[in-house]
Amino acid sequence: MATPYTRRNFLKTSSVMAVSAAGGLLTVGCGGGDSGSDELLPLVNPYYTQAVHGPYERISIGRLELAEGGVLPNCELAVATFGTLNADKSNAILIPTWYSGTSKIMEQVYVGPDHALDPSKYFIVIVNxxxxxxxTSPHNIGGALGGPNFPKVRISDDVRAQHRLLTEHFGIRSLALVVGGSMGAQQTYEWAVRYPDMVKRAAPLAGTACNTEHDFLFTKTLKDALSSDPGFDAGRYDLPEDVAAGLGRHAKMWTVMGWSTEFFRLNRHRALGFDSLRAFVDGFMIPYFAPMDPNNLLAMAWKWQRGDVSLLTGGDKAAALGRIKAKVFVMPFSTDMFFPPSDCLAEQVLIPNSAFRPITTVDGHLGLFGTDADAIAQVDLNLRELLALPA
Amino acid sequence: MATPYTRRNFLKTSSVMAVSAAGGLLTVGCGGGDSGSDELLPLVNPYYTQAVHGPYERISIGRLELAEGGVLPNCELAVATFGTLNADKSNAILIPTWYSGTSKIMEQVYVGPDHALDPSKYFIVIVNxxxxxxxTSPHNIGGALGGPNFPKVRISDDVRAQHRLLTEHFGIRSLALVVGGSMGAQQTYEWAVRYPDMVKRAAPLAGTACNTEHDFLFTKTLKDALSSDPGFDAGRYDLPEDVAAGLGRHAKMWTVMGWSTEFFRLNRHRALGFDSLRAFVDGFMIPYFAPMDPNNLLAMAWKWQRGDVSLLTGGDKAAALGRIKAKVFVMPFSTDMFFPPSDCLAEQVLIPNSAFRPITTVDGHLGLFGTDADAIAQVDLNLRELLALPA
Incomplete structure (x- = not known):
């Protein structure tokens, strides 16, 4: 394996070389302009590759103007599809992704012939x-928008980008279902509110339409764990390893809030193959986050904090949720510590044609990972019922 | 007010002066020995004073050998008492304190003529x-045991120290009640298990007898927030302000886990007088922790993590809890995120002569602060019932 070039290596070498190449792994554009103190070259990170998360296709949807005022000049969405779009294009299902997740885990846990999301029946589009x-992400965009200079992206920006992808690239005008967990649920809600005629059914798992103040602060503590690491260096680190301490604290905080007190009391972590909580943290939670790019995580966390469908209706949450025409099953996970059923229920009652379908599990929010097969079976049962409802 | 001398100021001046004095606030012993790289003089911290937390009396219980092998050569306990010990010394109530708390908040929230803990009936001893x-604490002990060199103290050490205080200083041989919240509950359980003949009644509020792995990890994240601050400097900071960033992150993590999702959904923070969550964090949570000494907090957190009555019975939790002769009301707070009712119930069923009496509140663990008057009324109702039971 070639020694990975890092951003600072590039900056150092680019000061004496006009063009560089990263062992064939990257195509590096010329930054031009001044000596590039704000110009960051893309980072090579072997985690974000086809080898780990593929197959997926990167599809450009062109220039994307962002809600906060920034622009992504060439927004590329990594997309994994399963199944075949039928003749009348009525069998499309969209799955957006959650914080830190990619299309791969959605495929592995939720898609297949044994699941409600069956590629033999549906054309399933998972959009990262x-x-x-x-x-397109802080670590891979390069140039003036790279790393900590990545523009602020909202949930609504993702949904508008996905809308363009589905309509212009795939020619899809109707979605049989939008389903996603956590930040995927935030996007699911945004879809149902923003494009009510297009979304026939929606299944937000373990997430809310309008993020709560409590969740906002939890996410802030996650961000602080990363940005307070001296190795973070205001986002101009070389490698995730430089922020290992911060990523480790972030992983521990995820362990505390991501599962549940019951999960640990019932020794579910032992059932998952770890002798102790320490082994679980060291062997699963820390390694899970360790290869991820901190600026990527921070961009997602900023977006997560501000998920709010009522931005479309001048802050009126009831008006926003009242726009929904889809049949909606609201599916919190019963032991979720930051998207708790109570917060989800308070929203569900504002949604026409909706039902409250909590998933009973001790695995907390991260039951989304598929650690509790019974929870996923409950999700499938609900999704089959929802999909059987007339559009 | 005199400019407070700080540890490093002292070390600097002591290198040229044999003896120093801190504006009369401190009596400074001579370190002697080498130039004192491990000898830390006591810190002056205006937060830990009679002006803020008094009145209390500091009573020496002498040399305390610690469970982990260390020694406190002169262990002083700060004690606040209310009411009068009756002739047969049968009306004594002991209240130990929680993490970050002192005798003052226990007095303010739980003691008084309108409460079950009524000084006109009972002799109430609150031991810090x-x-x-x-x-005796990291910040005030000075010398070779100061700051980060403070020896590891266990819940059982506190309880043995308190036992010596009560028996030798006050001549008390029977406790009508031991009651405490959080780490105070840990001490309450340790009392009932270690001295079963002395403790007639016990009321652990929002705490467990054996700390859980989940709670251990939560506390680890709190510790990490402090110790990861570069200003912490391995515990050799000058002032809490040097660790302000870490203390701030610690305060935010307490906000997330200390209250509850319901607390924020129902805008309880607004009911407490704060316009927003940010105002609540900036105006209450951060200022609450800001003046506290990080080494003190870390000493308590280490102790909290390891609260475990089964250390007395070779790790057999059922055997430990089975030793209890006291009448026990186990009182978790219903929305507590780290000492949840489920963990407390699992212990209660192992305790003879006990009842499970959860307190219904949306204020979470920090309902202990008395923010929900109805929760405190429930505590009082239960304590009155418990105190009315025959010893």
């Missing part, structure tokens, strides 16, 4: 959210 | 835990 490392 | 800043 902007900033997740496969789609 | 070792390390809390009023009793």
């Amino acid at each position: 959210q902007i900033g997740n490392g496969l789609s | 835990q070792i390390g809390n800043g009023l009793s």
Whole structure:
């Protein structure tokens, strides 16, 4: 394996060489302009690759103007599809991704012939959210928008980008279902509110339409764990390893809030193959986050904090949720510590044609990972019922 | 007010002066020996004073050998008492303190003529835990055991110290009640298990007898928030302000886990007088922790993590809890995120003569602060019932 070039290596070498190449792994554009103190070359990160998360296709949807005022001049979405679009294009299902996740885990846990999301019946499109490392992201965009200079992206920007992808690239005008967990649920809600005629059914798992203040602060503590690491260096680190301490603290905080007190009391972590909580943290949680790019995580976290469908209706949450025409099953996970059922129920009652379908599990929010087969079976049962409802 | 001398100021001046004095606020012993790289003089911290937390009396219980092998050569406990010990010394109530708390908040929230803990009926002894800043603590001990060199203290050490205080200083041989919240509950359980004949009644609020792995990890994230601050400097900072960023992150993590999702959904923070969550964090949570000494907090957190009555019975939790002769009301707070009712119930069923009496509140663990008057009324109702039971 070639020694990975890093951003600072590039900057150092680019000061004496006009063009460089990263062992064939990257095509590096010329920054031009001044000596590039704000120009960051893309980082090579072997985690965000076809080898780890493929197959996926990167599809450009062109220039994307962002809600906060920034621009992605060439927004590329990494997309994985399963099944075949039928003749009348009525069998499309969209799955957006969650914080730190990619299309791969959605495929592995939720898609297949044994699941409600069956590629023999549906054309399933999993779109990686902007900033997740496969789609256009802080670590891979390079140039003036690279790293910590990546523009602020909103949930609504992802949904508008996905809308363009589906309509212009795939010619899809109707979605049989939008389903996603956590930040995927935030995008699911945004879809149902923003494009009510297009979304026939929606299934937000373990997520809310309008993020709560409590969740906002939890996410802030996650961000602080990363940005407070001296190795983070205001986002101009070389490699995720430079921010290992911060990523480790971030992983521990995820362990505390991501599962549940019951999960650990019932020794579910032992059932997953770890002798102790320490082994679980060291062997699963820390390694899970360790290869991820901190600026990518921070871009997603900023977006997560501000998920809010009511931005479309002047802050009126009831008006926003009242726009929804889809049949909606609201599916919190019963032991979720930051998207708790109570917060989801408070929204569900504002949605016409909706039902509250909590998933019973002790695995907390991260039951989304598929650690509790019974929870996924409950999700499938609900999705089959939802999909059987007339559009 | 005199300019407070700080540890490093002292070290600097002591290198040229044999003896120093801190504006009369401190009596400074001579370190002697080498130039004192490991000898830390006590820190002056105006937060840990009679002006803020008094009145209390500092009572020496002498040399305390610690469970982990260290020694406190002169262990002083800060004690606040209310009411009068009756002739047969049968009306004594002991209240130990929680993490970050002192005798003052226990007095303000739980003691008084309108409460079950009524000084006209009982002799109430509130003992500040070792390390809390009023009793012998990292910041005030000075010398070779100062700051980060403070020896590891266990819950059982506190309880043995308190036992010596009560029996030798006050001549008390029977406790009508031990009651405490959080780490105070850990001490309450340790009391009932270690001295079963002395403790007639016990009321652990929002705490467990054996700390859980989940809670251990939560506390680890709190510790990490402090120790990862570059200003912490391995515990050799000058002032809490040097660790302000770490203390701030610690405060935010307490906000996330200390209250509850319901607390924020129902805008309880607004009911407490704060316009927003940010105002609540900036105006209450951060200022609450800001003046506290990080080494004190870390000493308490280490102790909290390892609260475990089964250390007395070779790791057999059922055997430990089975030793209890006291009447026990186990009182978790219903929305507590790290001492949840489920963990407390799993212990209660192992305790003879006990009842499970959860307190219904949306204020989470920090409902202990008395923010929900109805929760405190429920505590009082239960304590009155418990105190009315025959010893």
